[in-house]
Amino acid sequence: MDELDGNGAAGLLQEIFGTDMTVTAVRCASCGAVAPIGEAVVYAGGPGTVIRCRSCTSVLVVITQIRGMSCVDMMGIAALPHARSFRCTTMRVSSTRELMSSLRNAWRR
Secondary structure, rough: EEEEHHHHHHHHHHHOOOOOOOOOOOOOOOOOOEHHHOOOEEEEEOOEEEOOOOOOOOOEEEEEEEEEEEEEEEEEEEEEEOHOOOOOOOOOOOOOHHHHHHHHHHHOO
């Protein structure tokens, strides 16, 4: 996998969030470092795109595409300013079976 700076995911993030996310400062949930996503480390070209904290290398964001739908895991981000302005769909699931059922239903729409 190729290692890029956070700007390597600019187009993908723009497509998902509808705004330039590379200048958005986020707080790493592991080490507490605050930096723009553009300064993070991006690994692209695998089954998904992984964005890691430059300070501690913990995973900030994982983005995969399934049947044309972007699945975004942002569990590594402790704080994201202006989060209310983003229009994202969130699913809360309690089990893998429930997750798969929710994804199947979303694909059918």
